[in-house]
Amino acid sequence: MIEFKNIKKSFGDKVVLDDVSHVMETGKANLIIGQSGSGKTVLQKCLVGLFEPDEGEIIYDGISFTDMNVEERKLLRQQIGMLFQGSALFDSMTVEQNIMFPLDMFTSKSFSEKLKRVNEVLARVNLEGVNKKYPAELSGGMKKRVGIARAIVLNPKFLFCDEPNSGLDPQTSMVIDQLILDITREFNMTTVVNTHDMNSVMEMGENILYMFEGKTEWTGNKKDIIFSKNERLNSFIFASEFLQDAKDMRMLEAKGKISDDRDMDKMLKGDKLD
Amino acid sequence: MLFFNHFGRYLLMLKGMFTRPENMRMYWKELMHQCVEIGVGSLGIVIIISFFMGAVSAVQTSYQLVSPLIPLTTIAQIVRDTVILEFAPTVVCIVLAGVVGSKIASELGNMRVSEQIDAFEIMGINTKGYLIMPKIAACLITIPMLVVLSMVLGILGGRLAGVATGILSTATYDMGLTLNFVPYNVFFALVKAYTFAFIISTIPSYYGYYVKGGALEIGRSSTKSVVVSCVMILFADYILAALLLNK
Ligand SMILES: Nc1ncnc2c1ncn2[C@@H]1O[C@H](COP(=O)(O)OP(=O)(O)OP(=O)(O)O)[C@@H](O)[C@H]1O
Ligand SMILES: [Mg+2]
Numbered sequence: 001m002i003e004f005k006n007i008k009k010s011f012g013d014k015v016v017l018d019d020v021s022h023v024m025e026t027g028k029a030n031l032i033i034g035q036s037g038s039g040k041t042v043l044q045k046c047l048v049g050l051f052e053p054d055e056g057e058i059i060y061d062g063i064s065f066t067d068m069n070v071e072e073r074k075l076l077r078q079q080i081g082m083l084f085q086g087s088a089l090f091d092s093m094t095v096e097q098n099i100m101f102p103l104d105m106f107t108s109k110s111f112s113e114k115l116k117r118v119n120e121v122l123a124r125v126n127l128e129g130v131n132k133k134y135p136a137e138l139s140g141g142m143k144k145r146v147g148i149a150r151a152i153v154l155n156p157k158f159l160f161c162d163e164p165n166s167g168l169d170p171q172t173s174m175v176i177d178q179l180i181l182d183i184t185r186e187f188n189m190t191t192v193v194n195t196h197d198m199n200s201v202m203e204m205g206e207n208i209l210y211m212f213e214g215k216t217e218w219t220g221n222k223k224d225i226i227f228s229k230n231e232r233l234n235s236f237i238f239a240s241e242f243l244q245d246a247k248d249m250r251m252l253e254a255k256g257k258i259s260d261d262r263d264m265d266k267m268l269k270g271d272k273l274d
Numbered sequence: 275m276l277f278f279n280h281f282g283r284y285l286l287m288l289k290g291m292f293t294r295p296e297n298m299r300m301y302w303k304e305l306m307h308q309c310v311e312i313g314v315g316s317l318g319i320v321i322i323i324s325f326f327m328g329a330v331s332a333v334q335t336s337y338q339l340v341s342p343l344i345p346l347t348t349i350a351q352i353v354r355d356t357v358i359l360e361f362a363p364t365v366v367c368i369v370l371a372g373v374v375g376s377k378i379a380s381e382l383g384n385m386r387v388s389e390q391i392d393a394f395e396i397m398g399i400n401t402k403g404y405l406i407m408p409k410i411a412a413c414l415i416t417i418p419m420l421v422v423l424s425m426v427l428g429i430l431g432g433r434l435a436g437v438a439t440g441i442l443s444t445a446t447y448d449m450g451l452t453l454n455f456v457p458y459n460v461f462f463a464l465v466k467a468y469t470f471a472f473i474i475s476t477i478p479s480y481y482g483y484y485v486k487g488g489a490l491e492i493g494r495s496s497t498k499s500v501v502v503s504c505v506m507i508l509f510a511d512y513i514l515a516a517l518l519l520n521k
Contacts, residue, residue: 050392070400071293077398088389102397105297 001026002158002190007046007056009039016042017053018214027188029181029204033195034211035236040194041085043211044160047192048080049073060158078106081151085162085194087143089135089150095122096131099150106154121149124183126175140167148176152183159184159191165200177203198237201225210236226250284480290402291410305408312409313416316373320366324424327361328353328431336441346442350432350450355459357428363463364511366424367470370417371503375478378409379499382482383492391483406479413475414468421467425460462518469514470507477503 002024009017016039024030032040045051047058058065060076089098096118103114122128125145135143148164164180165173177200184191195201205222210233218233225237226247238244295301335352382405385391394401436442481499485491
């Protein structure tokens with residue numbers, strides 16, 4: 001569980017995070033959603049200590065991260081896996097070396113054991129046969145998946161993913177979302193995912209924090225979203241007309257108002273129901 | 275004010291390198307890798323410039339010594355002393371500041387900008403220790419070696435040029451080399467080599483590690499680190515000469 005209270009962060013005069021608080025729960029995919037530039041990446045980096053928040057407290061499993069010294073943070077970080085928005089693969093190493101690096105550094109396994117683990121995680125992200133390639137030779141989506149593989153190779157207790165499926169096709173995207181959900185449940189991890197992908201929200205949204213211009217605008221889960229009356233959230237999530245219709249239909253369905261296919265047709269054409 | 279700001283952060287960076295390595299074997303591997311990159315990587319350029327520096331100083335010295343009263347062995351002595359005292363340590367290190375310094379600064383700068391340093395940091399690795407310290411250690415190990423090599427090659431270059439241009443015979447040259455030889459000069463050159471190696475590695479590391487921005491800033495910081503290193507080398511050169519050579 002990661003709890004954070006009243007996080008504030010500014011760069012110069014620009015206030016990026018303004019009093020954000022939330023609890024990220026264990027065994028769930030916790031989503032941070034919001035428009036581009038709303039401060040998701042900055043919040044995530046504050047949580048792991050890459051940025052020092054100006055104010056506020058961060059608590060990992062009951063222990064204050066804010067009060068930890070450098071050595072204690074280093075130890076905690078060995079249990080953290082992180083996927084960066086730009087993947088951040090080590091470009092002087094091959095894919096295999098990239099993923100093996102945490103194993104080399106923190107375990108004393110034999111090479112063949114490490115290689116087995118590397119191939120295992122590569123298979124989990126649907127990426128095989130690229131072991132010897134360098135990051136520069138991969139597509140953006142492949143880099144993302146290598147980044148995920150590297151983040152999960154040590155079975156971290158806390159997993160942070162910054163837009164794991166931006167730049168992926170919808171199908172691979174689903175596979176990645178499913179993978180994140182699966183390992184989160186399997187290993188009872190605390191997973192924090194930044195996203196503005198509608199599909200991911202509906203697929204993994206068990207605990208959602210919606211940020212707007214650095215402030216907490218709304219919190220809830222994927223079911224709450226459908227019935228939410230928050231206008232900013234609605235226009236963010238259901239940005240297209242198509243999705244707006246889908247939402248309306250879901251609501252009507254829930255109220256038992258849609259009776260037959262004719263009503264559906266009408267709605268899709270944009271007509272009002274009687 | 276800005277200077278103190280930089281200097282303070284520079285000292286903190288150096289202090290930050292000293293934590294217990296997460297995995298000694300990996301640090302050792304990285305050190306060896308850097309020794310190859312830095313030491314072997316700049317071997318070619320050091321060989322070439324040393325050889326020609328020696329050759330040119332032999333020819334120019336003989337050109338300047340017009341009096342027939344001065345024995346030819348003096349040429350060998352002058353070549354020997356200038357190469358040992360100044361050319362091998364200072365000129366070679368200024369060249370290395372360009373070769374090695376820009377490499378260190380742009381490598382670290384690129385890692386900073388593409389968040390690779392953050393990625394190491396998140397794994398629980400002390401990046402100052404893992405990325406910077408091996409580079410500094412590798413410079414401290416290999417650069418004095420290169421300087422010694424440069425002394426030998428410089429003197430050899432002078433010898434070959436002297437003979438090729440018919441200025442003096444090898445026998446005269448070799449005799450001149452042993453006349454009034456002061457071993458302290460070699461010690462002094464090595465003190466310089468270690469000092470300069472420290473400058474060449476730490477200043478570019480500082481500029482690279484703390485880069486902010488994008489590709490443009492990487493280029494800028496790498497240029498800046500080379501300029502600052504060169505100025506610092508010349509400054510340190512003067513200070514060391516004043517301290518250690520003043521009779
Ligand atoms: N290092 C920095 N220095 C100054 N300002 C920054 C820095 N990092 C982020 N910002 C600012 O903070 C704000 C939030 O940025 P952030 O990267 O968190 O957005 P985001 O929600 O992750 O957006 P996206 O979905 O596009 O990734 C932006 O206005 C950005 O300009
Ligand atoms: Mg972002």
